[in-house]
Amino acid sequence: MTYRVLICEPSEIISTGLTEIIQKLPGFDVVSRLDTTEHLNERILTSDINILIINPLLLGYFERNQISQLSKEHPHLVVIALVTNLMDPSWLKSFHGTIEVNDSRLSITNKLNEIVQSNGKQEKVSDDIELSKREIDVLVAVAKGMMNKEIADQMNISIHTVISHRKNITKKTGIKSVAGLTVYAMINGLIEN
Amino acid sequence: MSKTKPISGKTKLAELIASNHRLLQLLSRFGIGLGFGDRSIEEVCRINDVSSELFLIICDIYSDNNYKPNHTDFQHIDMRGLLPYLKASHQYYLEERFPHIEEHLQRIIKASGSKYGPMLSHFYDEYKQEVMQHIQYYEEEVVFPYIEALRKGEKPTSYNINEFRHNHTNIQDTLDDMMNILIKYLPGDILPMERIEISLDIMELSADLSCHSRLEDDVLIPYVESLENALP
Numbered sequence: 001m002t003y004r005v006l007i008c009e010p011s012e013i014i015s016t017g018l019t020e021i022i023q024k025l026p027g028f029d030v031v032s033r034l035d036t037t038e039h040l041n042e043r044i045l046t047s048d049i050n051i052l053i054i055n056p057l058l059l060g061y062f063e064r065n066q067i068s069q070l071s072k073e074h075p076h077l078v079v080i081a082l083v084t085n086l087m088d089p090s091w092l093k094s095f096h097g098t099i100e101v102n103d104s105r106l107s108i109t110n111k112l113n114e115i116v117q118s119n120g121k122q123e124k125v126s127d128d129i130e131l132s133k134r135e136i137d138v139l140v141a142v143a144k145g146m147m148n149k150e151i152a153d154q155m156n157i158s159i160h161t162v163i164s165h166r167k168n169i170t171k172k173t174g175i176k177s178v179a180g181l182t183v184y185a186m187i188n189g190l191i192e193n
Numbered sequence: 194m195s196k197t198k199p200i201s202g203k204t205k206l207a208e209l210i211a212s213n214h215r216l217l218q219l220l221s222r223f224g225i226g227l228g229f230g231d232r233s234i235e236e237v238c239r240i241n242d243v244s245s246e247l248f249l250i251i252c253d254i255y256s257d258n259n260y261k262p263n264h265t266d267f268q269h270i271d272m273r274g275l276l277p278y279l280k281a282s283h284q285y286y287l288e289e290r291f292p293h294i295e296e297h298l299q300r301i302i303k304a305s306g307s308k309y310g311p312m313l314s315h316f317y318d319e320y321k322q323e324v325m326q327h328i329q330y331y332e333e334e335v336v337f338p339y340i341e342a343l344r345k346g347e348k349p350t351s352y353n354i355n356e357f358r359h360n361h362t363n364i365q366d367t368l369d370d371m372m373n374i375l376i377k378y379l380p381g382d383i384l385p386m387e388r389i390e391i392s393l394d395i396m397e398l399s400a401d402l403s404c405h406s407r408l409e410d411d412v413l414i415p416y417v418e419s420l421e422n423a424l425p
Contacts, residue, residue, distance in 0.1 A: 184378055186312045
């Protein structure tokens with residue numbers, strides 16, 4: 001898929017320069033540019049934007065909740081800060097990523113690809129509701145009373161992977177305790193009573 | 194739940210209760226009877242020989258999930274009421290709430306037949322054991338006597354509160370699991386109204402237990418640590 005990018009930056013020099021760089025990247029298309037936030041929400045919707053690159057100063061330094069407001073209104077939107085001057089790092093953390101005005105072309109390319117990838121992954125996990133085949137195997141082993149180490153040995157995977165499967169099982173089923181997982185496995189016919 | 198205005202000892206007790214109805218269940222644990230009229234929190238506490246500072250700390254814990262009391266205050270507050278309060282809460286869970294939930298659950302187990310009944314029954318029995326062990330053995334038979342000894346100026350070498358901190362299991366997780374099983378995974382046609390009833394009861398108890406364990410973590414443990422440190 002091609003990511004549809006909106007750049008929101010008051011300086012035309014910076015905005016034009018960044019557009020020039022991004023337009024040459026495969027998979028990204030700058031479909032719109034704004035120099036204020038006046039029509040921001042509208043434009044995100046009408047132009048079907050996936051990635052917003054915005055100068056944080058436009059969001060108002062003292063109204064930091066505007067970023068969370070943005071994510072709330074557009075849950076799948078990736079918001080990247082375009083940093084043109086010194087800025088409180090703790091504020092920048094609320095963005096999905098940052099691009100700095102003195103970043104090289106290569107570093108902008110890498111950053112964009114990385115941000116898009118890590119966001120894609122997060123969504124994939126939370127959207128999946130069904131347990132995977134591997135997770136069912138781990139669940140059955142847990143329900144049978146096996147320890148993480150035993151499961152890792154039996155399935156030929158690392159303990160770390162077992163733990164990560166167990167986290168996903170809990171996330172998907174909402175059940176934390178071994179006793180609860182056992183009942184879940186029985187109700188779903190994964191193990192005998 | 195967020196507070197609308199700051200609560201002090203001068204606030205009327207009735208006003209405090211009106212701001213958060215869940216605080217009503219704390220009264221009997223403090224030995225405070227109903228019929229307190231328009232008296233202030235301080236007055237009611239004085240009449241019932243309860244430290245109003247401690248009372249307010251516990252009310253704050255039950256009213257605001259993000260509230261963390263200031264540890265240094267414990268040295269200036271009359272904390273004698275803390276253990277009796279915790280004991281009364283434990284008694285309330287064991288003698289009132291769990292039997293009540295169990296009654297509902299027995300009916301659901303019966304209606305679940307041989308396919309689901311035994312596993313639910315086994316699950317609950319195991320959980321009950323866990324709770325009993327947590328509350329009775331650990332707190333009533335080991336931790337509380339240790340604290341009583343500290344208060345008498347003795348320092349038993351066999352135990353310290355750090356051990357409690359490390360072994361303090363969360364009895365609420367399994368309870369939440371039980372609710373998920375009853376709501377999400379048991380077939381829909383088995384006593385649905387009864388299951389809604391029991392789930393509401395479990396949510397209430399789970400919220401209560403979560404405040405209770407915050408009270409143990411953020412008040413009991415730091416308080417006992419200050420007792421330990423005060424002894425030579």
